[in-house]
Amino acid sequence: MFSQFSAGQIRGFLILIWCVVFALQQEPIRLFVQYAGFTFLGILGAVFANATGAGGGVVFVPFFNQMGLSPSATVATSFAIQCFGMTAGAVTWWRFHLAQSGDNVQAIEQFDDSAAQYSDAQRTETLHVQQWQGLYPVLLLSIPASVAGLLTAQFNPSWFGALAQGDKLHIGFGVFSILLAISMFLMVAMTGRSTLKLRLRPLDSILLPIICICGGVITAYLSIGVGELMAVYLIMRGFNVTFSIACAVILSAATVWSGVVHHVMISQAVYWPVVLFAGPGAVIGGILAKRLVLHFSPTHLKLFFASWILILGASGLIF
Numbered sequence: 392m393f394s395q396f397s398a399g400q401i402r403g404f405l406i407l408i409w410c411v412v413f414a415l416q417q418e419p420i421r422l423f424v425q426y427a428g429f430t431f432l433g434i435l436g437a438v439f440a441n442a443t444g445a446g447g448g449v450v451f452v453p454f455f456n457q458m459g460l461s462p463s464a465t466v467a468t469s470f471a472i473q474c475f476g477m478t479a480g481a482v483t484w485w486r487f488h489l490a491q492s493g494d495n496v497q498a499i500e501q502f503d504d505s506a507a508q509y510s511d512a513q514r515t516e517t518l519h520v521q522q523w524q525g526l527y528p529v530l531l532l533s534i535p536a537s538v539a540g541l542l543t544a545q546f547n548p549s550w551f552g553a554l555a556q557g558d559k560l561h562i563g564f565g566v567f568s569i570l571l572a573i574s575m576f577l578m579v580a581m582t583g584r585s586t587l588k589l590r591l592r593p594l595d596s597i598l599l600p601i602i603c604i605c606g607g608v609i610t611a612y613l614s615i616g617v618g619e620l621m622a623v624y625l626i627m628r629g630f631n632v633t634f635s636i637a638c639a640v641i642l643s644a645a646t647v648w649s650g651v652v653h654h655v656m657i658s659q660a661v662y663w664p665v666v667l668f669a670g671p672g673a674v675i676g677g678i679l680a681k682r683l684v685l686h687f688s689p690t691h692l693k694l695f696f697a698s699w700i701l702i703l704g705a706s707g708l709i710f
Contacts (some may be wrong), residue, residue, distance in 0.1 A: 437473075
């Protein structure tokens with residue numbers, strides 16, 4: 392579906408919508424002066440989220456906490472911004488998947504017929520292309536499970552309401568960030584040590600839904616969780632880093648869209664002036680993130696962001 396429109400057409404349509412919404416605001420000049428800086432926050436959060444598979448909440452939650460937003464407003468606003476950034480990233484990765492699948496069918500067939508003629512580098516690249524055929528099974532297993540976990544947490548007052556009170560969001564975010572950072576360090580250490588896997592095993596078909604249900608619950612509480620857990624799991628299982636990040640981004644996009652309805656219709660805690668400017672920034676970041684992954688070493692990216700998450704998590708527990 393996305394391949395029917397050029398990138399310029401999609402971006403032009405989004406800019407037009409934003410201009411119409413902005414023009415309908417009261418005192419648009421004052422609004423621009425006061426909140427335009429949040430555009431850069433959206434770019435930063437979305438670049439991080441879509442380049443690593445970690446949700447943009449890793450950036451948004453501590454920032455909104457320093458602003459003094461309530462836990463419910465922090466989570467709700469983070470969800471709304473991620474609907475922009477994760478969707479842009481998901482569309483970008485999906486178009487990349489279609490290009491990989493369409494442009495390399497002949498290369499795959501030639502590889503199967505005459506693999507001996509390929510160098511090690513060519514063989515590895517072709518195997519990476521083949522692995523994208525596993526995108527559909529991964530998403531079919533993960534998205535329904537993640538949405539089910541998230542909605543269960545959101546619409547169960549004894550879970551969601553209790554966590555949103557006091558300092559529990561602050562503490563939960565810090566603990567999860569530290570655990571995520573440790574997992575990412577382990578993920579980097581394990582990358583390249585095992586044979587590259589091209590398809591899911593029966594064990595994966597059992598564990599992925601379980602992991603995504605748990606991740607959906609965590610995402611409902613913290614606005615991050617399910618994408619990170621799945622990316623870490625896939626890479627530790629031996630899947631390609633780029634493929635794992637793309638799966639995590641698409642899964643996160645579907646999850647935040649299913650969860651934002653609760654915050655718009657029920658909690659009504661979204662801080663819309665911030666979303667108005669951070670949202671477009673997140674779209675830009677979501678588009679740029681894929682280029683970072685493809686042009687820079689995934690290992691260096693993972694190490695940098697894992698260190699950053701560790702610092703954010705530790706500061707969240709200390710301050």
